Every structure is written in C-alpha cells, then in structure tokens.
Amino acid sequence: MSDWPSLDFAADRPTIETAHLVLQMVGKLPTRLHPWVNHGWHVALRVTPRGFATRMMPAAKARDFAVEVDMRDGLVRAWCSHGGSWTTDIPGKTIAQLHADMSAMLEEADLPAPLHGAPNEMPDVIPFAADDRPREWDADAATRLHGAFAAADRVFSTFRSRYLGKSSPSHMFWGSFDLAVTRFSGRRAPPHPGGFPNLPDEVTREAYSHEVISAGFWPGGNGVDEAAFYAYAYPSPDDLSEGTIAPAAAYWHKDLGEFVLHYADVAAAGDPEAALMAFLHSSFDAAAARMDWPDDLATLQVSYGEPAQQI
Structure with missing residues (x-):
C-alpha cells in the first residue's frame, strides 16, 4: 500500500x-x-x-x-x-x-x-x-483512512518541530474528526463567538484564548465533501484570502474562510510530503505576516525535523 x-x-x-x-x-x-x-x-x-x-x-x-x-x-x-x-x-x-x-x-x-x-x-x-441505528464497518476503508491520518501526522510532526514558539502536538480532535497542529504567537485573542453544535461556548473560547495559526486534515465533510487539508488563523485577517499559497492546487475556500488543499492532490504529487509541507509553510507565512506576529518570528523557525544520528 x-x-x-x-x-x-x-x-x-x-x-x-x-x-x-x-x-x-x-x-x-x-x-x-x-x-x-x-x-x-x-x-x-x-x-x-x-x-x-x-x-x-x-x-x-x-x-x-x-x-x-x-x-x-x-x-x-x-x-x-x-x-x-x-x-x-x-x-x-x-x-x-x-x-x-x-x-x-x-x-x-x-x-x-x-x-x-x-x-x-x-x-x-x-x-x-x-443509538440503535445500523452501522457499517469496511475493513479496507478503515485501514486506508488510518493510513491517510498516519501519513499526514508524519508531515505535521516535522512541521511542528520547525517552530520554537508554543505549538500543539499533531493530534486528532474527535469532535470534528480532524488532525491538527497549531502555532501560537503568545498574544491574547478576542473572545471567540462559539456556536459549534453541542459544544459549550466556554470550551471553544478557552481553545481560542490566544492567537493561533492552525493547519489540519479531515477525511471529508465540514464543507468539503472529500478528504482535504486546511489552514486558518484566529482572529482571521480580512485580507488573508490574498495570500500566496503553494502548491498550485491549493485555494481559498470563501465559505469556510480557510485555505484548502485536497488530499487527492497531495497523494498524486511526485513528492507528497514536499507538497503538503509547502502548503503548511506558505499558509503560515501568509497569516503571520498579516497578523503582525512578533518581530522575532524568523528566529522561531528552525531546521529541525531529522532524527539525530549521533547523540
């Protein structure tokens, strides 16, 4: 496989x-x-x-x-x-x-x-x-779904390692069923409006208590009916949609207010890891520049990500 x-x-x-x-x-x-x-x-x-x-x-x-x-x-x-x-x-x-x-x-x-x-x-x-509704479980579909999450997790974990500021691990939120990695500027954010179904607003507001630039992967739904990667910022700059994003298949999803890159385009790329990493870095750079993140931002990005061969 x-x-x-x-x-x-x-x-x-x-x-x-x-x-x-x-x-x-x-x-x-x-x-x-x-x-x-x-x-x-x-x-x-x-x-x-x-x-x-x-x-x-x-x-x-x-x-x-x-x-x-x-x-x-x-x-x-x-x-x-x-x-x-x-x-x-x-x-x-x-x-x-x-x-x-x-x-x-x-x-x-x-x-x-x-x-x-x-x-x-x-x-x-x-x-x-x-919940007594009939449910289906196809072993091949479950295996492929996990394989996609695992591939995304490898790239997300490397992306996380290249930032010295506060960053979340690459981890999966079961409420929305998406893998996410989030970077923080260290500054407080305005209160989030909340409004997610069957989720207390105080949980959402604590999650977005500080400025974030986040990227993730979901298997479909949430406004895009196929597996896709996404990137967004909170609070979102008004002109974020004007950012230059790579690779060429990535685009701004107006309804979601996020950058989107379809999983199929990553999987079909000659170097899927490089294609996804380009999306992660370019979306972060576009948001950080428009949010006026701290002046020492450049010093927070390093070239980690490779396992140590000797220590």
Missing part, C-alpha cells in the same frame, strides 16, 4: 461515520479522567501505528490505563500499567451495542468507564447508549 492511500469520501462515508462515533465515545474518557490541559489538548487522541489512542489516564489502585481504537483490526483495546489488555470488536454492532460492550469491558478490567453522554460538535445527536 502507498504511504498515501486512496480515499473516496462518498464510498467510505459509512465507515468514516462509524469511526467518528467510536472515537467520540473513547474521547469522552480523558474529558472526565485527565486533568485539563490548555486548549483542551488532553482530550485529543494521538495517531498510533494501528489507530488512535488516548493519553495515559489514572485508574484506582495506583494504576494507569489507555484506550485505543485499532482501525486495522476493527476493535477497541484497553491496556493497563499493571498488566492485562482487553478488547471488543467494532464491526456488526450499533453504537448502543458498542457502548454497552465497551462499558462492560472496562468494568471487567476494574477501570473507570465514564462513557455516558452524546457526541459533540454534531447536530441532532443521539446519546450513545440509545
């Missing part, structure tokens, strides 16, 4: 929607078990070789545990610092059935299981425990 597998949002959508809801359930755990980290970073999931996993979370009896959605084997896995791992399969189940199975799995392992609630950042939600 290519490092940049093919994606088809229309065909893969049923599996994408199932994965999104499973990740929402798993993502509820750190919201209720992990201390709050600035901008909600503690709830974001990290990309793993097989899927997406939580941070380490505390359990009773001086133990710690984590939960992973294994996209390649189609299961949810929990493992504990004191030994033991537990799994439950995803295919063939409704969200309500999976919610019950995950709760039982964690309780059997004597691990906390606060999986109650409903999805965030989605309209017209149904509580997990009551």
Whole structure:
C-alpha cells in the first residue's frame, strides 16, 4: 500500500461515520479522567501505528490505563500499567451495542468507564447508549483512512518541530474528526463567538484564548465533501484570502474562510510530503505576516525535523 492511500469520501462515508462515533465515545474518557490541559489538548487522541489512542489516564489502585481504537483490526483495546489488555470488536454492532460492550469491558478490567453522554460538535445527536441505528464497518476503508491520518501526522510532526514558539502536538480532535497542529504567537485573542453544535461556548473560547495559526486534515465533510487539508488563523485577517499559497492546487475556500488543499492532490504529487509541507509553510507565512506576529518570528523557525544520528 502507498504511504498515501486512496480515499473516496462518498464510498467510505459509512465507515468514516462509524469511526467518528467510536472515537467520540473513547474521547469522552480523558474529558472526565485527565486533568485539563490548555486548549483542551488532553482530550485529543494521538495517531498510533494501528489507530488512535488516548493519553495515559489514572485508574484506582495506583494504576494507569489507555484506550485505543485499532482501525486495522476493527476493535477497541484497553491496556493497563499493571498488566492485562482487553478488547471488543467494532464491526456488526450499533453504537448502543458498542457502548454497552465497551462499558462492560472496562468494568471487567476494574477501570473507570465514564462513557455516558452524546457526541459533540454534531447536530441532532443521539446519546450513545440509545443509538440503535445500523452501522457499517469496511475493513479496507478503515485501514486506508488510518493510513491517510498516519501519513499526514508524519508531515505535521516535522512541521511542528520547525517552530520554537508554543505549538500543539499533531493530534486528532474527535469532535470534528480532524488532525491538527497549531502555532501560537503568545498574544491574547478576542473572545471567540462559539456556536459549534453541542459544544459549550466556554470550551471553544478557552481553545481560542490566544492567537493561533492552525493547519489540519479531515477525511471529508465540514464543507468539503472529500478528504482535504486546511489552514486558518484566529482572529482571521480580512485580507488573508490574498495570500500566496503553494502548491498550485491549493485555494481559498470563501465559505469556510480557510485555505484548502485536497488530499487527492497531495497523494498524486511526485513528492507528497514536499507538497503538503509547502502548503503548511506558505499558509503560515501568509497569516503571520498579516497578523503582525512578533518581530522575532524568523528566529522561531528552525531546521529541525531529522532524527539525530549521533547523540
């Protein structure tokens, strides 16, 4: 398989929607078990070789545990610092059935299981425990979807390493189902208007409490019905759309107020990593110049990103 597998949002959508809801359930755990980290970073999931996993979370009896959605084997896995791992399969189940199975799995392992609630950042939600709608899980689609996130994560992590200012990790937010990496100027931002469905405005305002230039990847939806990369700033300069962006396939999406580069254009490029990196750097430069970020901005960008061969 290519490092940049093919994606088809229309065909893969049923599996994408199932994965999104499973990740929402798993993502509820750190919201209720992990201390709050600035901008909600503690709830974001990290990309793993097989899927997406939580941070380490505390359990009773001086133990710690984590939960992973294994996209390649189609299961949810929990493992504990004191030994033991537990799994439950995803295919063939409704969200309500999976919610019950995950709760039982964690309780059997004597691990906390606060999986109650409903999805965030989605309209017209149904509580997990009551969602009996049929769900689909195509193993090939799930594997390709994870492969795309993993490829994006590699480039995002290198991009992050080239900035000495405050920057988020490359991490996946399960509410909107997007991988993101965010840079900060260090200055306060005006209060965000909020308005995301089924998400308290105070959460959004804390996430955007400071100026940001952010880039990310989503598998489709959110105004672009195919997998795409995006870049935006908050607060957004009025003339950001006039920025010069690379590669040539990238464009300004007026309705979203963001730069967009379709995943298919990256995957088809002679050097996909270079194409994506050009998009990340050019969108950052366009926003930083128009936002008058600190004068020492140039000194904050370095040439890290390669593993040390000797140390």
